[in-house]
Amino acid sequence: MMSTSSRAFVDDLALRHLDAAYNLGRWLLGSEQDAADAVHDAYLRAARASDTYAGGNERAWWLAIVRNCCLARLAARNKEKKNVAIDDNPVAAERWMPRADADDIEERLDSSRRRERIEMHLRNLPETFREVLILREIEELSYREIADVLQTPIGTVMSRLARGRALLQKALTDNGTMEAPHGL
Amino acid sequence: MDCKAANDLLPLYFDGELDRATSREFEAHLDECADCRTTLIELDTLRSSLRKDAPRYSAPEALRSRIREEAAASSARQSSRWQRPRLALAASWVIAFIAGGTTLAVWNHASTAGQEQSRLTRDLFSSHWRALAAASPIDVVSTDQHTVKPWFAGKIATAPVVRDFSTQGYALIGGRIDYVGTDRVPVLVYRHGKHVIDVFVLPATAVHGSDGPVQLQGYVLEGTMLGGQPAAIVSDMDQAELTQFRDLLDTSSRSDNTLGDR
Numbered sequence: 001m002m003s004t005s006s007r008a009f010v011d012d013l014a015l016r017h018l019d020a021a022y023n024l025g026r027w028l029l030g031s032e033q034d035a036a037d038a039v040h041d042a043y044l045r046a047a048r049a050s051d052t053y054a055g056g057n058e059r060a061w062w063l064a065i066v067r068n069c070c071l072a073r074l075a076a077r078n079k080e081k082k083n084v085a086i087d088d089n090p091v092a093a094e095r096w097m098p099r100a101d102a103d104d105i106e107e108r109l110d111s112s113r114r115r116e117r118i119e120m121h122l123r124n125l126p127e128t129f130r131e132v133l134i135l136r137e138i139e140e141l142s143y144r145e146i147a148d149v150l151q152t153p154i155g156t157v158m159s160r161l162a163r164g165r166a167l168l169q170k171a172l173t174d175n176g177t178m179e180a181p182h183g184l
Numbered sequence: 185m186d187c188k189a190a191n192d193l194l195p196l197y198f199d200g201e202l203d204r205a206t207s208r209e210f211e212a213h214l215d216e217c218a219d220c221r222t223t224l225i226e227l228d229t230l231r232s233s234l235r236k237d238a239p240r241y242s243a244p245e246a247l248r249s250r251i252r253e254e255a256a257a258s259s260a261r262q263s264s265r266w267q268r269p270r271l272a273l274a275a276s277w278v279i280a281f282i283a284g285g286t287t288l289a290v291w292n293h294a295s296t297a298g299q300e301q302s303r304l305t306r307d308l309f310s311s312h313w314r315a316l317a318a319a320s321p322i323d324v325v326s327t328d329q330h331t332v333k334p335w336f337a338g339k340i341a342t343a344p345v346v347r348d349f350s351t352q353g354y355a356l357i358g359g360r361i362d363y364v365g366t367d368r369v370p371v372l373v374y375r376h377g378k379h380v381i382d383v384f385v386l387p388a389t390a391v392h393g394s395d396g397p398v399q400l401q402g403y404v405l406e407g408t409m410l411g412g413q414p415a416a417i418v419s420d421m422d423q424a425e426l427t428q429f430r431d432l433l434d435t436s437s438r439s440d441n442t443l444g445d446r
Contacts, residue, residue, distance in 0.1 A: 011255035018251065022243035036247045043251050047258070056401050111237070118237040136199065137234045143201050144313065148401060154313065162195055169230055 006050035013062050014043045020059070020139050021066040027134045028070040028127060038073050042066040060141070060148035067131070067149055074127075121171040129164030136161055185213040190220050196314075198227050203314050204363045205323075307364045309400055311371070312382045312418040315360065322358030322373045332359045336370045344370045344385040345411030347436040354381065354429050374429070381419040381429065388413055397426065406430055411437045 014021070021042065025035035042065045053061055122130055135141045135149060146161075147154045185193075190213045196202045197210050214220055315322075324335040329346040337343040339361055348356035357375045361368050367387050374381040397406040405418045408430050417430060 007258055008255075011251075011258065014251055015248070015255065018243040018248055019240070022247065023241045026241040032244065035241070036244055039243065039247060040250065043254070055399065114233075115237045115239070118233060119239065122234075122238055133234065134238075137231050138238060138240050143199065144310075144401065154316075158195065161199075165195075165227065165230060169226060172230070172233070 006053065007047060009053070009058075010043075010046045010050040010062075013058055014046060017059050017062055021063060023138065024063060024066055024131065024134060025070050027122070027130060028067070029073060030123065034073055034077075035070075038069045039066055041073075042069040045069065057145050057148055060145040063135075063139075063141075063149045064151060117175060118172070121168060121175070124171070125164060125167055128160055129167060132157060132160045133164045133168065185209050187213075187217060187220065190214070190217065191223070194220060194223055195227070198224060201314060203311055205361060206314075304364060305398060305405065308382075308384055308405055308416050308418055309403060311362045311364070311384070312403065315362070315371075315373075315382065316380060323360040325358040327356055327358075329356060332356065332372070335359060336361075340368055340370055342413070344372065344413065344415075345437050346372060347433070349374070349429075349432050349436075352428075352432055353377075354432060376419075376421060376425060376429065379419050379421045379425070381417060381421065383410065383433070384416045384418065385410055386414045386416060397423070408433055409437065 018039070021039045022035055025038045026032065029035050029038060042062075045068075046062060046065050049065070122133065125133070131150070132146060135146045141149070143154050143157050143161075146157045150157065190210060193202060193206065193210050197207060202210065214224070324332060326332050326335075327348060327350065329348045333343050333346040336346075336359060346356070346359070350356065354374050354376045356372065357380075358373050360371050360373065362371050362384070363369070364384060364386065369387065370385045372383040372385070374383065397404050399405075403418060403420050404423070404426055405416055406426055408415050408417060410433055415433070417426065417433070419426065419429075421429070
């Protein structure tokens with residue numbers, strides 16, 4: 001059975017956090033169309049499951065559904081193409097990453113260039129680390145919320161976040177993309 | 185605080201996940217440790233690069249209008265009761281518990297009672313799990329009630345009733361001081377099997393209104409009275425264990441009162 005209130009609750013929830021959902025999907029799937037389709041799947045699934053929402057953080061509940069739909073799509077896509085996603089193979093990812101020319105390091109990078117670099121390095125991170133970074137640094141979710149989205153203990157969130165930050169910092173400094181640290 | 189401990193707490197501090205008392209200790213360490221300052225600055229640099237340069241993709245208009253249409257179609261089908269959901273929409277998770285009728289009804293003298301209430305509940309839960317995430321959930325480690333009570337007495341106005349229930353399976357393991365809103369409150373820490381139990385002894389002005397537990401992500405908060413003061417028990421025990429523990433607290437604080445009368 002589906003009550004009016006729970007369905008309307010899901011409608012409102014999905015629309016309020018649609019950018020967050022799409023951003024997560026876009027970073028996980030890498031394509032506009034796939035991200036939009038996955039978010040729409042998630043909306044339908046959430047509407048069907050609206051009566052099973054048992055309290056707790058509603059944004060985390062919604063993003064957990066979005067994430068599951070994205071992972072399902074990723075799995076299907078990988079199976080279909082029978083090739084290994086770059087995410088699943090960090091070694092390949094590292095090899096694929098272009099090394100910066102010595103000149104580039106000296107050179108002051110313009111902002112579009114810096115953007116490309118950050119995006120590339122973020123994309124090259126294994127998705128378990130990429131998603132915690134997106135949820136924490138861009139969506140600004142708390143540890144508890146991230147744990148709910150990922151359905152993992154908070155300790156796992158903390159260790160993935162630490163590892164993800166370290167990997168990204170390393171990639172950026174190796175490539176000289178990082179701005180000089182400024183004082184706090 | 186040594187560098188090792190500070191290093192473990194550093195990301196928690198950076199992410200705003202540390203309770204205020206520990207944050208202050210951490211900042212004291214930061215003042216004298218250049219290495220930790222550098223690490224913190226690096227984390228901050230990474231965050232600002234990400235926020236500045238990693239695009240936050242906005243949902244395409246087509247997706248938004250598609251969902252809006254489907255939502256409108258569904259609400260048109262069921263248009264009879266339309267106000268109630270809007271109420272639920274405004275609700276944060278905390279208010280959802282209040283709507284469920286199970287919460288500590290406290291601070292209802294305040295004009296923004298709902299907000300204050302939700303803040304209290306949220307403070308209690310977050311204090312509990314932050315303490316779990318920190319290196320140690322306790323400031324004074326002791327299984328001896330005669331050590332824990334005097335430790336509090338030196339730090340806050342009213343030291344709480346402290347009892348050990350290790351023979352019943354709920355061992356006192358220590359205490360800490362935490363913030364609930366702007367109040368410093370004593371927290372008694374017990375252990376039952378693998379569960380850590382926090383007992384927050386709340387200011388006497390907090391009016392305890394309901395007897396049902398509040399659940400959140402596998403954690404349970406239940407109100408009780410401890411030596412005449414309102415208190416809140418937070419842990420991840422199951423309901424039966426929680427009830428047993430609350431009864432123990434109740435019984436002990438009641439027998440204290442009886443003794444006091446004699």
